[in-house]
Amino acid sequence: MKSLRECIAEASEKKVAIGHFNISNLEALWGIFRAAQGLNVPVIIGVSEGERDFVGVKQAAALVKSIREEYQYPIFLNADHTYSFERVKEAIDAGFDSVIFDGAKLSFKENVIIAKQCVDYARSSGREVLIEGELGFIGTSSKILDEVPEGVMLDESSLTNPEKAKEFVLATGVDMLAPAVGNFHGMLRGGIDPKLNIERIKEISSAVGIPLVLHGGSGNSEDDFKQAIANGVNIVHINTEIRVAYRDAVKKSLQDDPEEVAPYKFLKPGVKAVQDVVTAKLRFFNNL
């Protein structure tokens, strides 16, 4: 079976992107897996620190591994935004396939030091674990927002600088980089998020020479995705849109049948809603 590194290399060659979707429970995991399986494309499951605390770090690893082995399927597990070396180590020790060290709020120097420490630990783990670094602030919320979050400035001077990105990648040895290119976490209420800076994506991609990861994909337009993927983005993160679909479906299910008490019955529409959103995204990211 292909490794995550091989799947990313293949995506880069084909100029497509692998979808990364977050979960907080087993329902979302099944919805995402069924969507990927239906299209026969690799997929990455993400768990943030909060989601990891809720699901269980080792439990998340065991769940994804169980599907990978039973179905012989390229489904991978990523520790999404991880803010300390200790938690990076915990995820690597638990068997995650990749980890994001998010030092975007630290000084450049501190970000480099800890990201490098994470890369060294991953290389010494005896398994292939990929490390993603982050440079440039893109907000921290996976909600529906009324306005662009504070600190996420969308003018060019606050986007990730290509030269700095190159310096960061050379100094740390990270496998992938999440830049700030006009993207932010969460999505705006009632509309499409502001446009991505495609030119900047292109410049960063050619400066660093490693795959770029686009965070905060919920709310961006299809045209933006298409151009971002054509210019060096090989993984796209979607979280908020899945959360909204799941919440709405479960809410409707409970309203439609207030007498139902079996969770496997009233949660079923939630699984289907996640599957539908993820199928649409995967089709698009994979040019299908």
Ligand SMILES: [Zn+2]
């Ligand atoms: Zn993110």
